Amino acid sequence: MNLKQLSIQLGLSQTTVSRALNNYPEVNEHTRQRVKLAASKHNYRPNARATRLATGRAMTIGHVIPMNSSEVFNPIFGEFIAGASQAYSRRGYELLLNMAKEDAEESIYREIASKGSVDGIIVHAPRVNDSRITLLQELGLPFVIHGRDSSNSSEYSWIDMNNRQAFYQATKLLIDLGHTKICLINGDEKLNFAVRRKKGYLDALEDEKISANADLMYSGDLTEANGYTAATHALKHRNAPTAFLVASYVGALGVRRAIHNAGLEMGSDISVIIHDDELAYFHNDGDIAQFTATRSSVKDAGERAAMMLLDIIDDPGKAPLNELLKAPLTLGASTGPVKK
Amino acid sequence: MNLKQLSIQLGLSQTTVSRALNNYPEVNEHTRQRVKLAASKHNYRPNARATRLATGRAMTIGHVIPMNSSEVFNPIFGEFIAGASQAYSRRGYELLLNMAKEDAEESIYREIASKGSVDGIIVHAPRVNDSRITLLQELGLPFVIHGRDSSNSSEYSWIDMNNRQAFYQATKLLIDLGHTKICLINGDEKLNFAVRRKKGYLDALEDEKISANADLMYSGDLTEANGYTAATHALKHRNAPTAFLVASYVGALGVRRAIHNAGLEMGSDISVIIHDDELAYFHNDGDIAQFTATRSSVKDAGERAAMMLLDIIDDPGKAPLNELLKAPLTLGASTGPVKK
DNA sequence: TTGTATGCGTTATCAT
DNA sequence: ATGATAACGCATACAA
Numbered sequence: 001m002n003l004k005q006l007s008i009q010l011g012l013s014q015t016t017v018s019r020a021l022n023n024y025p026e027v028n029e030h031t032r033q034r035v036k037l038a039a040s041k042h043n044y045r046p047n048a049r050a051t052r053l054a055t056g057r058a059m060t061i062g063h064v065i066p067m068n069s070s071e072v073f074n075p076i077f078g079e080f081i082a083g084a085s086q087a088y089s090r091r092g093y094e095l096l097l098n099m100a101k102e103d104a105e106e107s108i109y110r111e112i113a114s115k116g117s118v119d120g121i122i123v124h125a126p127r128v129n130d131s132r133i134t135l136l137q138e139l140g141l142p143f144v145i146h147g148r149d150s151s152n153s154s155e156y157s158w159i160d161m162n163n164r165q166a167f168y169q170a171t172k173l174l175i176d177l178g179h180t181k182i183c184l185i186n187g188d189e190k191l192n193f194a195v196r197r198k199k200g201y202l203d204a205l206e207d208e209k210i211s212a213n214a215d216l217m218y219s220g221d222l223t224e225a226n227g228y229t230a231a232t233h234a235l236k237h238r239n240a241p242t243a244f245l246v247a248s249y250v251g252a253l254g255v256r257r258a259i260h261n262a263g264l265e266m267g268s269d270i271s272v273i274i275h276d277d278e279l280a281y282f283h284n285d286g287d288i289a290q291f292t293a294t295r296s297s298v299k300d301a302g303e304r305a306a307m308m309l310l311d312i313i314d315d316p317g318k319a320p321l322n323e324l325l326k327a328p329l330t331l332g333a334s335t336g337p338v339k340k
Numbered sequence: 341m342n343l344k345q346l347s348i349q350l351g352l353s354q355t356t357v358s359r360a361l362n363n364y365p366e367v368n369e370h371t372r373q374r375v376k377l378a379a380s381k382h383n384y385r386p387n388a389r390a391t392r393l394a395t396g397r398a399m400t401i402g403h404v405i406p407m408n409s410s411e412v413f414n415p416i417f418g419e420f421i422a423g424a425s426q427a428y429s430r431r432g433y434e435l436l437l438n439m440a441k442e443d444a445e446e447s448i449y450r451e452i453a454s455k456g457s458v459d460g461i462i463v464h465a466p467r468v469n470d471s472r473i474t475l476l477q478e479l480g481l482p483f484v485i486h487g488r489d490s491s492n493s494s495e496y497s498w499i500d501m502n503n504r505q506a507f508y509q510a511t512k513l514l515i516d517l518g519h520t521k522i523c524l525i526n527g528d529e530k531l532n533f534a535v536r537r538k539k540g541y542l543d544a545l546e547d548e549k550i551s552a553n554a555d556l557m558y559s560g561d562l563t564e565a566n567g568y569t570a571a572t573h574a575l576k577h578r579n580a581p582t583a584f585l586v587a588s589y590v591g592a593l594g595v596r597r598a599i600h601n602a603g604l605e606m607g608s609d610i611s612v613i614i615h616d617d618e619l620a621y622f623h624n625d626g627d628i629a630q631f632t633a634t635r636s637s638v639k640d641a642g643e644r645a646a647m648m649l650l651d652i653i654d655d656p657g658k659a660p661l662n663e664l665l666k667a668p669l670t671l672g673a674s675t676g677p678v679k680k
Numbered sequence: 681t682t683g684t685a686t687g688c689g690t691t692a693t694c695a696t
Numbered sequence: 697a698t699g700a701t702a703a704c705g706c707a708t709a710c711a712a
Contacts, residue, residue, distance in 0.1 A: 002689060013699045018691065028697055043450060048457040049398060050689030052389040053704050060436075060457075072620035073422040075415040082413040085439040094457060096400075097435045099425040110383060117388040117400075117434060223621045224593070250621055253564070253593050257630075260600050280412035281563045281590055290597075342705060353683050358707065368681060390705030393688050456689095 060094045062118035083302030113139040144309040157320040166294035166327035167200030170273040178338035183241035189219040227254025243271040249282045272334040289332030296327040400434045402458035423642030453479040484649040497660040506634035506667035507540030510613040518678035523581035529559040567594025583611040589622045612674040629672030636667040
């Protein structure tokens with residue numbers, strides 16, 4: 001059933017039927033009711049392909065997720081997207097997922113911009129000095145970045161958490177507890193968020209006159225296995241750490257395994273602080289949370305990012321939007337004073 | 341730049357330019373080169389909204405992910421979709437993600453079918469006697485299910501792993517090792533896959549004349565926390581299990597935590613077998629795998645499901661496709677003979 | 681080998 | 697308050 005058929009059935013013009021369904025004010029209320037009834041009776045819905053051509057809007061947002069060589073899908077993306085999806089469905093948008101291979105990146109973005117299957121995109125996992133940002137500014141496609149570049153941060157729209165502050169505060173707490181050998185297990189330091197976190201860690205050490213030790217810093221995809229390997233390695237070091245600062249819950253699961261394997265007890269023998277993205281499959285809850293953590297819901301971030309983007313699309317003239325989320329430090333069972 | 345402008349630039353008709361770009365054989369090779377050069381020079385790409393209306397195909401596949409009340413995004417979906425995405429990009433398709441609230445399910449599927457923004461869908465997480473299957477058959481929208489209904493399995497297309505067989509074999513191994521008190525920590529038994537796994541477990545017990553004990557069976561979302569809670573509870577039972585059978589790696593991380601908290605050692609004191617979906621963030625590898633496991637790559641399943649669906653779309657007359665994946669049992673460090 | 685004319689199913693403009 | 701007609705940007709049947 002299409003608009004033409006429906007209008008013939010009703011003895012009205014396509015125009016009137018279309019207007020009735022789209023709630024144009026000028027249409028007679030009785031007519032509107034009659035049209036809507038017939039539409040739902042015949043299960044009519046406007047063809048999206050035609051609507052999109054006619055209006056020039058795709059009513060679709062693209063999420064571009066970089067897939068690196070290891071082709072790993074980070075659970076954090078899923079959660080962020082689940083949040084964004086709520087905003088889209090409220091406002092009649094659909095979500096297109098694009099898993100871009102890093103090597104063909106520029107052409108992928110150019111294609112997205114010119115083919116017109118989306119009205120805007122959310123950019124995930126920005127790198128240090130990410131070339132995508134200037135590219136997207138050139139292309140003129142509305143976008144919001146989950147994260148930031150190092151500079152020029154008010155010239156485009158982004159949402160981010162305060163990575164430096166969170167890791168500064170976490171490191172400070174460990175130092176206050178007497179720890180001086182603190183091992184950082186960080187995300188991939190090609191990515192901007194990881195660099196900011198490292199800076200927070202290093203700044204806190206410096207403020208407390210503790211010299212940083214490169215042997216106690218790891219960087220990589222935050223998988224369980226990588227967390228395990230890094231922590232196991234660190235614990236074998238002649239100057240083994242008494243505390244770990246881990247950039248994700250999933251990575252911390254590997255750290256926890258390494259600690260147990262070394263015959264140590266988390267919280268008493270060894271302290272651990274994580275950053276907790278509040279993933280639904282990895283709740284850090286309970287009477288006392290398992291891990292002391294800086295927390296920030298990545299699902300909320302996704303929803304807010306989506307709303308920002310839709311606002312920008314609705315009002316293309318407006319200035320870029322920026323939002324910096326807090327990540328408060330919450331105490332759990334995994335931290336304690338250093339053992340003498 | 342659109343087709344009209346490009347064709348004027350070239351002094352050709354839109355038709356010829358269109359044919360040249362779409363590799364129609366009749367167009368002069370020299371003309372084709374000239375057209376393609378101009379197209380890439382001007383960064384021209386056909387407008388997807390127009391192409392879709394003209395061809396009647398969306399070149400897009402929908403993935404419908406049920407979000408239940410807890411609104412949880414399962415990492416397994418992400419991995420499956422990452423696999424599917426590879427097939428789509430090879431064949432020029434895009435991926436639309438639809439996170440459907442369970443309460444409005446029927447209307448969501450009707451809308452997907454009638455609005456025409458996708459050419460087919462992949463259905464995730466089929467339930468027991470899932471009403472979506474007959475609905476989709478009525479609607480006539482091509483679909484592939486990841487999993488199966490209980491019956492009529494050759495009347496629609498699906499890809500699934502042999503859940504019953506996998507869990508039968510795993511249970512059998514535990515029994516061979518002398519375990520009789522085996523605790524099942526299963527997925528949500530509203531879902532079909534979980535029911536099949538339970539059947540494998542129960543069948544093996546029955547074949548070995550071991551009586552099943554409802555106190556040793558848990559069912560729910562396979563989060564770390566739920567795995568922990570279930571295992572902790574089981575270990576406090578007066579007839580505590582000597583082995584766990586866990587339906588996912590993530591759930592098993594919680595089980596592992598519970599075992600450690602109880603002061604037990606996995607592998608020697610307590611055996612654990614998991615089903616391993618081979619998620620990238622949760623590799624069960626190493627010289628000796630951490631967990632003894634039945635394994636089946638859900639990413640591969642996603643890729644194969646996508647290929648099946650595209651084949652069905654290309655040839656609508658063909659009979660439904662079915663594919664049953666094996667999940668071989670591989671030995672790891674988490675199993676051993678029962679302690680006397 | 682190229683061009684003309686029509687159609688895809690809507691929305692939007694301009695009349696009435 | 698309703699209708700006729702054009703426009704969106706392509707693909708394709710038919711003509712040459």
